[in-house]
Amino acid sequence: MRQPLVAGNWKMNGSKASAETLLAGIKEGMGGISKTEVLVCPPFPYLGLAVSALAGSRVAVGAQNACTEAGGAFTGEVSAAMVKDVGCIYVILGHSERRQYYGETDEIIAKKYAQALAAGLTPILCVGETLAERERGETQSVVARHLDGVMETAGIEAIARGVIAYEPVWAIGTGMTATPEQAQEVHAFLRQRVAAKSAEVAAGVRILYGGSMKPDNALELMSQADIDGGLIGGASLKASDFLAICRA
Ligand code: 13P
Numbered sequence: 001m002r003q004p005l006v007a008g009n010w011k012m013n014g015s016k017a018s019a020e021t022l023l024a025g026i027k028e029g030m031g032g033i034s035k036t037e038v039l040v041c042p043p044f045p046y047l048g049l050a051v052s053a054l055a056g057s058r059v060a061v062g063a064q065n066a067c068t069e070a071g072g073a074f075t076g077e078v079s080a081a082m083v084k085d086v087g088c089i090y091v092i093l094g095h096s097e098r099r100q101y102y103g104e105t106d107e108i109i110a111k112k113y114a115q116a117l118a119a120g121l122t123p124i125l126c127v128g129e130t131l132a133e134r135e136r137g138e139t140q141s142v143v144a145r146h147l148d149g150v151m152e153t154a155g156i157e158a159i160a161r162g163v164i165a166y167e168p169v170w171a172i173g174t175g176m177t178a179t180p181e182q183a184q185e186v187h188a189f190l191r192q193r194v195a196a197k198s199a200e201v202a203a204g205v206r207i208l209y210g211g212s213m214k215p216d217n218a219l220e221l222m223s224q225a226d227i228d229g230g231l232i233g234g235a236s237l238k239a240s241d242f243l244a245i246c247r248a
Helices: 014-028 044-053 078-083 096-100 106-119 131-135 139-154 156-160 178-195 199-204 213-224 239-247
Strands: 006-010 037-041 058-062 092-095 121-127 164-165 207-210 228-233
Touching: 006 239, 014 037, 014 044, 014 121, 014 239, 037 044, 037 092, 037 096, 044 058, 044 228, 058 139, 058 156, 078 106, 092 106, 096 164, 106 121, 106 139, 106 213, 121 178, 131 139, 164 178, 178 199, 178 207, 178 213, 213 239
Parallel strands: 006 037, 006 228, 037 058, 058 092, 092 121, 121 164, 164 207, 207 228
Antiparallel strands: none
């Protein structure tokens, strides 16, 4: 039985003050949420603050990125070990915004993934196609390439120790959610691809959906057989919306 996970990706939003308000709102509103694992991923400067604010709650904290290297002369970078050291449990890797705006390739993401595991973090590997790729009928080949980027280099055991998030790029921040059927089709495909290496890992690995998930579409999406939770952007910036998705 896979425990559902709902993760909030705050992206580069907010301030110290707004982060404090949001964290307090989430912490207070956790009553009645017992089956779902809840995670928030604030920007780096607010990670320590989030860990402190959420101490004693059931809400975990994660980062949105980490470096390919373990440490040393890499100005401006943050290592997975540092993220772990301040109390984080998860790290989002390979988000489409990182692939698109910062040139992250599957090779770079695989290195980051290995560093995250070595540091004791649980990586959340994002995969997903653009609208043009979907229209060309390349959805499966694109998500397979993203998944294989880690699975072929780090091995199936690395997949077992992480989480996968399917985020169709065309659904991110657009209000254009994938239909439950569209999402389920890709989730099932990803799980089958993992199953080709190990049925056991495929049965256990959680695959989240991300892309305009909101309180009013979360239940339908998460009712699908292979959707094990959500990676929430915009709706994770409002405590009531985020908590409503966790309840779904
Ligand atoms: P939105 O929920 O704003 O579409 O963002 C999804 C996302 O990119 C989460 O990582």
